[in-house]
Amino acid sequence: MSQPDLAALLAKAKQMQTRLAEVQRELAQRRIEGSAGGGMVRAEVSGALRVLSISIEPALFASGDHQMLQDLTAAAVNSALANAQRLVQEEMQKASAGLGLPLAGGAKPV
Numbered sequence: 001m002s003q004p005d006l007a008a009l010l011a012k013a014k015q016m017q018t019r020l021a022e023v024q025r026e027l028a029q030r031r032i033e034g035s036a037g038g039g040m041v042r043a044e045v046s047g048a049l050r051v052l053s054i055s056i057e058p059a060l061f062a063s064g065d066h067q068m069l070q071d072l073t074a075a076a077v078n079s080a081l082a083n084a085q086r087l088v089q090e091e092m093q094k095a096s097a098g099l100g101l102p103l104a105g106g107a108k109p110v
Contacts, residue, residue: 016096019095019096020092020095020096022095023091023092023095024047024048026047026091027046027047027048027087027088027091028046028047028048029046029047030046030047030084030087031044031045031046031052032044032045032046032047032080032083032084032087033045033080033083034076034077034078034079034080034081034082034083035076035079035080036071036072036073036075036076036079037057037060037068037072037075037076039057040056040057040059040060040072041054041055041056041057041060041069041072041073041075041076042054042055042076043055043073043076043077043079043080044080045077045080045081045083045084046084047084047087047088047091049081049084049085049088051077051080054073054076054077056069056072056073060072
């Protein structure tokens with residue numbers, strides 16, 4: 001590889017690193033929702049995969065079924081995290097495609 005080719009490759013890699021960091025910052029501000037039990041339990045997470053809130057319909061507390069409440073809460077959080085991970089992957093692929101350098105196959109961007 002010649003010196004100019006290496007310099008151009010390094011410049012492109014730096015540009016990609018900057019763009020992906022920008023996308024990660026933008027994603028961290030996004031709010032993604034998941035739900036379970038027909039929407040009776042909702043979880044909201046950030047694009048940085050942090051749980052922001054959980055809402056539970058009051059009727060679930062009244063039922064007294066703690067196991068169901070725990071199961072639905074876990075399912076809602078897992079749904080929100082899966083939705084967020086999908087969004088992160090899509091946005092990172094778009095960002096890397098725009099720079100002409102593919103993101104490593106199978107590598108998790110976050």
